[in-house]
Amino acid sequence: MNGYKSIAILLMLLLSATSWAGRIEKGYKALHVYDYFTAKKHFTKALKYNESPGAQGLAIIYYRDDNPFHSYDSALVYIERSIATFDMVKERKKLKYAKFGFTKDSLYAIRQDISTHFYKEAFETHSVLTLTQFIERHPWAQEVDEATQLRDSLAFFNAVEVNTSIAFKGFMDLYPNSQYYELARDNYYDVQFLESTTDGSISSFLQFIEENPSSPLRPEAEKKIFELATAENTSEVYEEFIRDYPDNPHVDKAWWRWYQLELSDYSTDVISFFLDSTEIPYQDELLEDRSLFDVMLLPFGKEGKFGYMRNTGRVQIAAEYDYGSFFQEGLAIVAKDEKFGFVNKRGGLQIPCQFESASDFVNGLSIVEKNGRFGMIDRNGAFVFKPMYEDLGLLSEGLSYAMVAERYGYYNLSGEMAIPHLFDDAYDFKDGVAKVEIGGNQGYIDTSGSFIIPAVHESIDWYQDTLLVFSDEGLYGIMNAQAQIFVEPQFEWINPLREGLAVAEIDDRVVYLDSVGTIVIDNGFEVYPNYQLKGEFRDGVAVIKKKDAYGRIDKQGKIITDAKFENLGIGKNVFPGKKEDQWGLFNEKGKTIVSVQYDGIFTVPNGSFIVNINDTLGVIDEVGNELVPRAFESIESIKDDLFLVGANGLYGVYRNEELIVPVKYNQIGLFSEDYLFLNKEGSLAYYDLENGKLVEVKE
Secondary structure, three states: OOOOHHHHHHHHHHHOOOOOOHHHHHHHHHHHOOOHHHHHHHHHHHOOOOHHHHHHHHHHHHHOOOOOOOOHHHHHHHHHHHHHHHHHOOHHHHHHHHOOOOOHHHHHHHHHHHHHHHHHHHHHHOOHHHHHHHHHHOOOOOOHHHHHHHHHHHHHHHHHHHOOHHHHHHHHHHOOOOOOHHHHHHHHHHHHHHHHOOOOOHHHHHHHHHHOOOOOOHHHHHHHHHHHHOOOOOHHHHHHHHHHOOOOOOHHHHHHHHHHHHOOOOOHHHHHHHHOOOOOOOHHHHHHHHHHOOOOOEEEEEOOEEEEEOOOOOEEEEEEEOEEEEEEOOEEEEEEOOEEEEEEOOOOEEEEEEEOEEOOOEOOEEEEEEOOEEEEEOOOOOEEEEEEEOEEOOOEOOEEEEEEOOEEEEEEOOOOEEEEEEEOEEOOOEOOEEEEEEOOEEEEEEOOOOEEEEEEEOEEEEOOOOEEEEEEOOEEEEEEOOOOEEEEEEEOEEOOOEOOEEEEEEOOEEEEEOOOOOEEEEEEEEOOOOHHHHOOOEOOEEEEEEOOEEEEEOOOOOEEEEEEEOEEOOOOOEEEEEEOOEEEEEEOOOOEEEEEEEOEEEEOOOOOEEEEEOOEEEEEOOOOOEEEEEEEOEEEEEEOOEEEEEEOOEEEEEEOOEEEEEEEEOEEEEOOOOEEEEEEOOEEEEEEOOOOEEEOOOO
């Protein structure tokens, strides 16, 4: 027998009774001695006049499992009948029968015991149906909350197992107050979304929106439409998206990406074109882009951080970056926490700092590094090539070389492999061909990847537009673009053609070849250090060495400056020459213009000369006038008449015999055609070459 706590208490009350009278009393007396037949007879007859206590007695009989009348269903029926009619019992009878345990509390207790039994049965079946039946049949039971939680859990995970929108919707309809309702609702929307868009097509997402306009996954569907419609990431698809889906919330993004892609041709015309379209939602940004287009922004440093200022010194972008490069195509590389991104001239971080390295934008593209691999992005930060390559080149003639597993191939602008990874090394395409290397040999391929010149030579380079220089076993020859050999490999060296002639070396002689590789000057000129540079024709003149002395020839091989120098430098009408171990300046006839007095003279492209005595450098013009005092440890021609001078580890700049930048900077360089950058202990300033003034940040 199971324990019957409430009923046991009732029987104890019966034992304490001193009078046994009437059917109720007789029924409890028979029940006390387990005479269930007699008890049932008395309680049944008592139902007519004492329904509530009689039904209580019958409920006890049917509840107990030690008699042939045992039935929990009947017990429940009679205890409910007893409770339902309790208030109809006269008060004197309630008092009279209370000594037998006939109270409303005892009736509730008996009903709870019966319900507990039914809960145990329902729990053991672990069935949504039986638990639901228990909840509906026993709303008063202490176990209703527990049963409800268990029922809801079972029902929810049944829906999860089926995993259809119908299953989740059914759960939501049946159990709107369940603790799993919100989770079921989320799953319903997710599964409904997946069911409606199984094929992943734009039309399926459009249909989903039409059929479920209030779905919380509508934004996801709209995003998918945008991504699919613009997957090619071209100006054309963004323009079409704006036209075809005007109500899509990503139209603004499409405008912006279209604008940025068009800026690969970085010009004010592009900005004006978009400004003329009144529909673009970025009018303010574009107006600012146009106003800043020609504004020079200069990086500056402050407390170890970089920002950007105008050429007036006014701060345009606050100093908040760990690094800042110069602006290229309206974007500059910046760094935070050792990651690189790009900032625009308005100061917006256009591409977040997320890369390990980055290159300046060229024609709207930048090579970036992520997780040790290289990829290529556009101005929107979208990957044109995913970061998966060991090496990557910028596009040249529509193709970019890339390395995977130490082999190079080529990809087009769509990121599709155009030429397989077959090469040990690869170069940019130019005029429809690119040099490649396989197994230590070089050749040329066309844009389809076909060899126009097989990779069978040690080296190969262009001699002129239609001929190439190649080498085998250390000797050089000449072939045409169809790999037909014009000149057998017999030279120790051949330079590219310059001014119609090419300097070459054969049998320890320096000779000159014409446009088809025929020796046209062979006058016994000797090989000397750096003949590949000084021996080339410049302005119709080349330096030669004969009988251990240096002279100069014209393009017919005629001596125009006698070979009587210990060494010569480059120059046309005036050139450096060395005699008696000292250098001076001479004219084309070899007449002295500036007497030999220097340890060295180096020709500067603008026609002046850097001179050296005892490791002290200066600059003179072609008649010996001093342009820069001979007082420096180093001098470098920056451009035209600008000279970078250095002493004691510090640098300054001379221009037209004037020290325009004092020698006090750690580093100086050409920032642009109009500005020098000046670095002093990490602090950046600039010199405005056009206006002749120093530019520093204004606090």
